[in-house]
Structure formats: C-alpha cells, structure tokens
Amino acid sequence: MNTAFWLITACLLMLVGMIWLALAKPVHWKQVLGAQANYGRHPVKALQRAGAISLLLSALACLAADHPSMAVLVWIMLLALSTFITAMILSWRPHWLQPLITVRRLTQS
Amino acid sequence: MEFASPRHAMTWLHTWLGLIFGFVLMVCFFFGALSVFDREIDRWAIPETRFDPQPMPSFDQVLLPAYQRMQPDQAEYDRMMPLYHDPAAGPMTPRNELPVDEYWAYTTHRDPVLQIGVGFRVPHPLESVGHNHIHANTTIDPRTGDEVPNSALKIGSDWFYPLHYSLNLEWNSVGYYIVGLAAFFMLVALVSGIWMHRKLFRELFTFRPWKSRLRSILDLHNLTGVVALPFHFFFALTGLIIFASTFYMPVSDTLLKPLHEQQEALEASQNGLPHERSGIPAPLASVDAMVLEAKRLWAERGMAGEVGFLMVSHVGDANSFVSIYRAGSDRVALVGEAIHFRGSDGSLLLQELDHPAVESANEFLTGLHLQHFEHWSLRWLYLFGGLLGCACIATGFLFFIEKRKFQHAREGQFGSRLVEACALACVTGLLLATLAMLVANRLLPEGDQRADWQKWIFCGAWLASLLHGFVRANTHNAARASAAWYEQVWLISILAALAVLTNAITTGDHLLRTLLLEPYMAVAGVDLVLLVCALGATLTARYLQRRHEQACQRVLPSQPASALLDGGAA
Known part of the structure; x- marks a missing residue:
C-alpha cells in the first residue's frame, strides 16, 4: 500500500477518534443531539473506548506510512488538526456528527 | 507583590509575559510558519531559479571551479581580520590573498539552486587553535556553476527565515537574544497557562462563538x-x-574553551580525522570518485541516498579530508551517515555508523524544528501548527484589550488602545509587510539596490501599519474596535491579489500555466495561498467593517468586564 493511502487512513481515523472522544463529554453529546439527548443512554465508556482505539489505529497507520521518527511527528500534528476540526464542527455544524452516533447506536443494538 | 493563590500568580505571570513577549513571539511564529515553505517563496521571488530541484552536482566539474572564483567577504574581512590577525607575526594578509582552508556545499530535496561556501585561513592567527576563518558564501545554479546574483534576494530563506530566529537584528546578535528570551518565557507562559486553565481536558473541544465576545475570544485562545x-x-x-x-550558553567557547579544544583533539586522534593542517602541501584527489564510493557504501547498508552535505577540510594540505553526509530526506535528522575520505588519495578514513544517544537526540530535536525532510503532509501540518500559534497569541492580545477597554475608557487611560495599536502591527502589520515585499519584488526594476529596497519596503510597510494603528486608535468609544483593523485587512486583501497578478504579468507564470500547462507547484502553491489569503481577508474585512459600523451606533455600555465574561453583551 502506498504512503498516501496510509496517511489518509491515519487522518480519518484520528478525526473520527477525536469526534468520539468529544462526544463522550455530556456537553458535546447534548450539542449534537439537542433535545434527543434527554432520551436514551449516553454511552460514555463505549465512546471513550472507540475513540482511544481509533487513535491507536491512527498511530499504526502513521507507522505504516513513515519511518517511526517521522510517524511520531505526523501523529502529534494530526492530533492537533483533528482536535481543531472537531471543535469547529461542534461550534458551527454539530448536526454533521449525528451519523457517527448512529453508527455507535447501531453497533450497540 | 502578594497573590491570593498560586493560580492568581500564574494568571499575572501569563498575562504580562504573554503581553510583553507576545509581540516578539508573533514574529517568530508567523515567519517561522512561512519558513516551512521558504524555498518555495524563494522560487516565487527569483523567477530565474524556477526549475526542478537538483542533486548535488559534480564536485570536480562544477563546484571546484565555482569555489576557485570566490573571494572572502569584504565586510567580514573588515570586521574580523583585525581580531584574528597577530600583528607581531607580520603584516595583515590582503583579502584576496587569503589561503583556502575549507569548502562546503549543502542542498535539500527542495533546492534547485545550491548554497556553497569557502572558509579562508588567516595565515598569522592570534590564537593558533580555534576557527580563524574569513568566509565567502554564495548560491549557484548547480547545472552550470554560475552564481545567482546577489541582487536577487531570497525572500524566503534569507529574509523571512532569519527574521523568525534573529529578527534580522545583526548588531551584537541582539536579535538572537531577544528571540531566545521570548522562547524561554513562552515555555513559562505555556506552563502558567496550563496551570490557570483548570479545565484543560473538559474544555478541549470548546469554542462558543455565540457567547460574549470576551468568552469566545478566551475559548479560541485556549483552543x-x-x-x-x-x-x-x-x-x-x-x-x-x-x-x-x-x-x-556558549561554554565551549568561553568557560570550558580549553577543555573543549582538548576534547576535539582527543576525538580527532581517536577517529583518525586530522585536527590540524600538517603544513605539507598535497593536491586534492577526485571528490566525485569519493561521492560514488559513499553512495555505494550507503546502498550496501540498505540506505541508498543522495548527498546532502559535503565538506573538504584543510584544503591543499596532506591532512586534508573530505566528509560526505547523506541527505536526511527520509528521516527527521538533517543529514547523517557521514563517510570521511583522505583528501590526497581518496582512501576511506572513517564511516560514522552509530551516534551516541545524546547526539542522536540532539539531531532529532533540531531536525524536527528545521524540517528539511521530504514529507509534504507534515510540512503543511507544521504550517497549520505555526498559524495556530499566531492565532493563540493574537487572541491573547484581543482578550487583554477586551477585558480592559471599558475600564480604560472610563478612566481615560490609553493602555488598551496602545496594546491594540501594537497588536495591529503584529497581526495585520506582519501580513501587510510580507505582502508589500512580495509586490515590490515583482515591480522593482533590476539593479544592485533591488534587495535593499525590498527590505526597506518591508520595514516601511510594517512601521506604517503601527503608525496607522496609533492614528486610528479611538479613546472615546470603548465599545468599538479601532477602524484600523478592517482598513488594514482590506489592504491585505488587495495586496495579496496584487501579488498574484504582478507575478502573472511580470513572469508569465499565471496559475493556469503553473497548475496545468507546465506544472510548477512551488510557484502555484504560493499563488494559491495568496489567493486564499485575499479571499479570507475580503470576508474578514467585510465582517469587521459591518461590526464596526454597528458599534459606532451603540452607546458605551457601563457594565464591568467581568460581567461580559459571564455572558453579557455581544
């Protein structure tokens, strides 16, 4: 597999992971679901676990793409980029994140 | 001074260190971020060098004739020769008769042109040990060996890049110390910032633009x-x-100098690389043959690569040796895997296989900052990181101003408006100076003074931005920001578009050509970033102007800043 594929994979895994970690926080859960947040359970642990695994997989994708010394830098910088993007989506377009919660709910049901 | 709690002490420290050193740090972060693409900005600024990156050229055919044409730098000779020369040993050697002692050349995967240099020996030095060299540095076209004219200022690597670590203040290296102090206090500001934040992880993703201005600025600063x-x-x-x-901490050149020199001599005796000249003249063997052998040895070790750095020490002496370093394009360290050959016969002297842990750590840390590696995604991520730093400092300034402006207006103090004018110069002013320099680069006629004029225009635009900030500062209505913000942002938008336009007109390298017809991404990239900057500035200027006009119609609110922080007026 080529470097570009692994880098894009790392980027997407990191973004999804950060979004799940953000959704594990009640304030952001409510931001995304609005009034629906009052119905049903908030799967905090599941979201945290999914987020952590996604970040770990992202690190592995970085290692698949580059020399380990470079992969560390890419991973740390992707962490910054993904956190910033997540914060911006939560601020301006929180409803965009509803599909990710749906995926979690489907996997739980 | 007494504080109610450690957190209050940290807040005080963070506020005042951030304010005082923030102006310097803004320069460091902004021009540091631009330096990520310094070579690409050079290509944009010097159209004659818009060709593909070149590997290290033949030493025997291209570099050696170029070195032989070089003369010691006149300014450095005038400044340093009286310090190096021992008058008791004889008259001072004229500049163009200084003997050569070393050659070097450095290139990366992004360099179409090549930086080379010669170190000239002082024949009668005051101190026999130490680095008594007068230098000559230049840039050549590696395809022909021809020098790139000095009037062609490398805006990226010779102006923006040194600006971020020395402020281009060469007098007594004062700029390096100012930046060093600012970097140190930035570390203090980071630690104090974390201490006072308290909700670091809980509010990691928090930005609430719908809350009060003060709250949303603080959110963005934290984020x-x-x-x-x-x-x-x-x-x-x-x-x-x-x-x-x-x-x-130059202890090896001051307090520990004798020990440092002993250690250098000891290391030289252990690794077989002569520390001193022998005094016996000897010609230089073919360096091209040594380069071929170095490449073969790297390939044998499973790390085939190109030459990044090449150096010949003790030129013309029997103790001469040639050091060939592999370019670190595929890793973080700048260069590595050095192989050293005897200069007179090309025999192998030393292969540096493993470095001590401390040296490897140092190479990694410096390499991650200087980023000469071939990794475009990481390069863009670095640019993003640098701009986040700028945003953090800029929002820090804005928070300082917003928090105090009503109180200062009521009490007739000028403090927050003074900070606002300085912040203007450090936020929009930096962009204006940069863009003015790029436009001047495309419009100024050819001539010896061209490089100097570009520098003066940069400084002039920056100063004008500061003066404009002071002139437009308003002390009578604290509810509105200075009109200078949107006026300067409008100017940024115009200059960014003008830079793209002048590049297309004066060189013919418009985006259609650099993107599609004859792709040249270095120039296309700079043009595209300029266009994004123009678009972003237009939208920002319109927003700021609208908000300013609305604020002009409002009455000065009477509530204190703390009420605004808790979610009061917008």
Whole structure:
C-alpha cells in the first residue's frame, strides 16, 4: 500500500477518534443531539473506548506510512488538526456528527 | 507583590509575559510558519531559479571551479581580520590573498539552486587553535556553476527565515537574544497557562462563538493553545536548543574553551580525522570518485541516498579530508551517515555508523524544528501548527484589550488602545509587510539596490501599519474596535491579489500555466495561498467593517468586564 493511502487512513481515523472522544463529554453529546439527548443512554465508556482505539489505529497507520521518527511527528500534528476540526464542527455544524452516533447506536443494538 | 493563590500568580505571570513577549513571539511564529515553505517563496521571488530541484552536482566539474572564483567577504574581512590577525607575526594578509582552508556545499530535496561556501585561513592567527576563518558564501545554479546574483534576494530563506530566529537584528546578535528570551518565557507562559486553565481536558473541544465576545475570544485562545500544545512546547524548546551552544550558553567557547579544544583533539586522534593542517602541501584527489564510493557504501547498508552535505577540510594540505553526509530526506535528522575520505588519495578514513544517544537526540530535536525532510503532509501540518500559534497569541492580545477597554475608557487611560495599536502591527502589520515585499519584488526594476529596497519596503510597510494603528486608535468609544483593523485587512486583501497578478504579468507564470500547462507547484502553491489569503481577508474585512459600523451606533455600555465574561453583551 502506498504512503498516501496510509496517511489518509491515519487522518480519518484520528478525526473520527477525536469526534468520539468529544462526544463522550455530556456537553458535546447534548450539542449534537439537542433535545434527543434527554432520551436514551449516553454511552460514555463505549465512546471513550472507540475513540482511544481509533487513535491507536491512527498511530499504526502513521507507522505504516513513515519511518517511526517521522510517524511520531505526523501523529502529534494530526492530533492537533483533528482536535481543531472537531471543535469547529461542534461550534458551527454539530448536526454533521449525528451519523457517527448512529453508527455507535447501531453497533450497540 | 502578594497573590491570593498560586493560580492568581500564574494568571499575572501569563498575562504580562504573554503581553510583553507576545509581540516578539508573533514574529517568530508567523515567519517561522512561512519558513516551512521558504524555498518555495524563494522560487516565487527569483523567477530565474524556477526549475526542478537538483542533486548535488559534480564536485570536480562544477563546484571546484565555482569555489576557485570566490573571494572572502569584504565586510567580514573588515570586521574580523583585525581580531584574528597577530600583528607581531607580520603584516595583515590582503583579502584576496587569503589561503583556502575549507569548502562546503549543502542542498535539500527542495533546492534547485545550491548554497556553497569557502572558509579562508588567516595565515598569522592570534590564537593558533580555534576557527580563524574569513568566509565567502554564495548560491549557484548547480547545472552550470554560475552564481545567482546577489541582487536577487531570497525572500524566503534569507529574509523571512532569519527574521523568525534573529529578527534580522545583526548588531551584537541582539536579535538572537531577544528571540531566545521570548522562547524561554513562552515555555513559562505555556506552563502558567496550563496551570490557570483548570479545565484543560473538559474544555478541549470548546469554542462558543455565540457567547460574549470576551468568552469566545478566551475559548479560541485556549483552543489554539491547547490543541497544538506539543507543537508550541517543542518548537520553543528546540528553538532554544538549536542556538544554545552558540549564543545562549556558549561554554565551549568561553568557560570550558580549553577543555573543549582538548576534547576535539582527543576525538580527532581517536577517529583518525586530522585536527590540524600538517603544513605539507598535497593536491586534492577526485571528490566525485569519493561521492560514488559513499553512495555505494550507503546502498550496501540498505540506505541508498543522495548527498546532502559535503565538506573538504584543510584544503591543499596532506591532512586534508573530505566528509560526505547523506541527505536526511527520509528521516527527521538533517543529514547523517557521514563517510570521511583522505583528501590526497581518496582512501576511506572513517564511516560514522552509530551516534551516541545524546547526539542522536540532539539531531532529532533540531531536525524536527528545521524540517528539511521530504514529507509534504507534515510540512503543511507544521504550517497549520505555526498559524495556530499566531492565532493563540493574537487572541491573547484581543482578550487583554477586551477585558480592559471599558475600564480604560472610563478612566481615560490609553493602555488598551496602545496594546491594540501594537497588536495591529503584529497581526495585520506582519501580513501587510510580507505582502508589500512580495509586490515590490515583482515591480522593482533590476539593479544592485533591488534587495535593499525590498527590505526597506518591508520595514516601511510594517512601521506604517503601527503608525496607522496609533492614528486610528479611538479613546472615546470603548465599545468599538479601532477602524484600523478592517482598513488594514482590506489592504491585505488587495495586496495579496496584487501579488498574484504582478507575478502573472511580470513572469508569465499565471496559475493556469503553473497548475496545468507546465506544472510548477512551488510557484502555484504560493499563488494559491495568496489567493486564499485575499479571499479570507475580503470576508474578514467585510465582517469587521459591518461590526464596526454597528458599534459606532451603540452607546458605551457601563457594565464591568467581568460581567461580559459571564455572558453579557455581544
């Protein structure tokens, strides 16, 4: 597999992971679901676990793409980029994140 | 001074250190971020060098004739020769008769042109040990060996890049010390910022633009500071490490100088690389043959690569040796895997296989800051990190102003307006100066003074931005920001578009050509970023102007800043 594929994979895994970690926080859960947040359970642990695994997989994708010394830098910088993007989506377009919660709910049901 | 709690002390420290050194740090972060693409900005600024990156050229055919044409730098000779020369040993050797002692050449995967240099020996030195060299540095076209004219200023690597670590203040290296102090206090500001934040993880993703202005500015300040915290921390730290031994803690050149020289001599005797000239003349064997052998040895070790750095020491002497370093394009360290050959016959002297842990750590830390590796995604991520740093500092300024402006207006103090004018010069002013320089680069006629004029225009535009900030500062209505913000942003928008236009007109390298017809991404990239800047500035200027006009119609609110922070007026 080529470097570009692994880098894009790392980027997407990191973004999804950060979004799940953000959704594990009640304030952001409510931001995304609005009034629906009052119905049903908030799967905090599941979201945290999914987020952590996604970040770990992202690190592995970085290692698949580059020399380990470079992969560390890419991973740390992707962490910054993904956190910033997540914060911006939560601020301006929180409803965009509803599909990710749906995926979690489907996997739980 | 007494504080109610450690947190209050940290808040005081963070506020005032951030304010005082924030102006310097803004310059460091902004031009540091631009330096990520310094070579690409050079290509944009010097159209004659718009060709593909070249590998290290033949030493025997191209470099040696170029070195032989070079003369010691006149200014350095005038400044340093009286310090190096021992008058008791004889008259001072004229500049163009100084004998050559070393050659070097350095290139990266992004360089179409090549930086080379010669070190000239002082025949009667005051101190026999130490680095008594008068230098000559230049840039050549590696395809022909022809010198790139001095009037062609490398705006990226010779202006923006040194600006971020020395402020281009060469007098007594004062700029290096100012930046070093700012970097150190940035580390303090980061630690104090974390201490006072308290909700670092709970509010990691928090930005609430719908809340009060003060609250949303603070959110953005925290967000941009925290998400790139490792980047901010490591870049301040590695910036200090890079210059620590030269400027900030030069013990090897002061207190421990005798020990340092003993250690150098000991290392030379252990590794077989002659420390001193022998005094016996000897010609230089073919360096091209040594380069071929070095490449073969790298390939044998499973790390085939190109030459990044090449150096010939003790030129013309029997103790001469040639050091060939592999370009670190595929890893973080700048160069590595050095192989040394005897200069007179080309025999192998030493292969550096493993470095001590401390040296490897130092190479990694400096390499991650200087980023000469071939990794375009990481390069863009670095640019993003640098701009986050700028946003963090800028929002820090805005928070300082917003928090105090009503109180200052009521009490007739000028403090927040003074900070606003300085912040203008450090936020929009930096962009204006940069863009004015790029436009001047495309419009100024050819001539010896062209490089100087570009520098003066940069400084003039920056100063004009500061003066404009002072002139437009309003002390009578604290509810509105200075009109200078949107006026300068409008100018940024115009200059960014003008830079793209002048590049297309004066060189013919419009985006259609550099993107599609004859792709040349270095120039296309700079043009595209300029266009994005123009578009972003237009939208921002319209927003700021609208808000300013609305604020002009409002009455000065009477509530204190703390009420606004808790979610009061917008």
